[in-house]
Amino acid sequence: MDKLIELRDVRKVYSTGRLEVQALRGIDLEVGRNEYVAIVGPSGSGKSTLMNILGCLDTPSSGSYTLSGEAVAGLDRNRLAEIRNRHIGFVFQSFNLLPYATALENVELPLLFAGVSTKERRERAAAMLERVELGDRMEHKPTELSGGQMQRVAIARALVNRPTILLADEPTGNLDSASGKAIVSLFEELHAAGQTIVLITHDSGIAKLASRVVRVQDGQIVEDVRAAA
């Protein structure tokens, strides 16, 4: 199996004043190509902390992280920006769309930073919005879209630069169940099409659909179950 992600003894310590919080205490994790991993665990267990490190949005206090064969620790801001741009598609619970930009412009954003020409940007962003069934909402601003639609725009943005991994931190957490279901089936389709996905969820129903479930508790992986193929 092709290893995309390899975490070795990753720790994260937050120090707030005199208090030290050990959010992650020695995580070892490998994720292979075309895996669909669900990370579950109680609130405050360190799931988001782990996810942010995987997405190169945050750096571990210690331990090593290898992404697609490249050691991430110690890379400078520019290289990290490139990695986020080329390898990672991040979907947030709260969508994080630019409020003044249209759906199309939001989806174009990663391509802008990748240095893709205006014309190609348009085409690829439009195609991706079609893919998430928002072809008729391209010129809409986020405020003119429903929660489910906003999250689909965010997913289109995460996928538009063909990332190595799609990361999603509770992507359905702010959605009603119907919209949530649509998102979940979209993830299944993407996985079926070969996309590697790591997502955090509180919903055991969603976790069941993943090919692998990793349970985190108190900053450690306490269970790692692969579904029978």
Add this chain to the structure above:
Amino acid sequence: MGSLSFFRQMLQDVRQQKLRTALTVLGITWGTVSVSLLVAFGEGLEARIRANQRGLGENIVIAWPSRTSLPWEGLGKGRRIRITEEDVEALRREIPQARFSGEMSRENSTFRRERVRITPEVSANSPIFAAMRNIIPAAGGRYVNDLDLDRRRRVVFLGDKLKQDLFGDQEAVGQTVMLDNVPFLVVGVMEKKAQDSSYSGRDEGKAFIPDATFRGLFSERYLENFIFQAHDASATPEVTRKVYEVLARRHKFDPADKEAIGMWDTSEAEKFFAIFFGTFRAFLAIIGSFTLVVGGIGVSNIMYVVVEERTREIGVKLAVGAKPAWIQRQFLAETLTLTAVGGVCGMLVTFGFLAVFPLLGLDEYVGTPQASPLVIATTTALLGVIGMVAGWFPARRASLLDPVVALKLA
């Protein structure tokens, strides 16, 4: 995304921060107006004073024969020195780096034309006097020339004010005026000029006649004064020294006796003005710049607030792969745009003001302030620097945000 969206973001910021943005742009506008108007007024005033200075003549030295103050070769002090046209001829011969003109004058001769009687100062001199003193004939006339001198013609050149007093708005050239009952032909009238310093009344009120005519008419031998002008202004001190030498030799006084011939070197005033206006301009520019800097601090401040408010957006951009330099450029561009808007407004106000100012009729006192290239270049350069500095710090802060922190995920 591209530029369209950049401006949309800016409009968004402007809309969210209407009052603050307005005040900031106003600050820059005010700063720009201060700098440009101060410099423009400085330049206008300087041009005015220099024009006045030119009215007397550029870098000329006026010399008056007086009394000796030092004994010399057995001669006592207090001896009166009298200069004649022959002395001026000798100076011309011996000091080729300068030009010379003697001047004789009279204040008790009466001009009469019809029923008008005026007793102006009559100045008798040579043709080059006009060039040295920036006396320019108005169209249709001329100054006293060499032929007038050779033939001792009875011709007169009138100061513009004197002409007005004698002739009103009528044409004067070609007319005759009576000078102490002797008819004189008017050959020219002086073009109006600015002159704020003089040594025997302003040229506008004088009558100028050939010195040869004057000598014949009034049996006068001695010059009231003479003026000289070095061809190269920097040679003035050397020429002055030589003038003392030549005259001291001819009239037997100590060449170090500065009181024997009184001299007024107007180029010293020129030097003074150069220093004075250099300082004055620097002073105005500094005051104006401080105002601009205060405006710049305002811009910087608003950009900090903008960065603060757009932290999440910065986080989103970082998360999808924006490099710090890109974020920095964006905020820098925004700051420069705000500064430019303020600057353009300021320039417009300045141009408007400068267009209206001449209508107030204060030109004669303070000159005409002008938005010279210097003013525009100074202001633009200052604005650019201030914009860069004002934008740099907030932009840098934005670009160095941590994605997790900016996204408020941590």
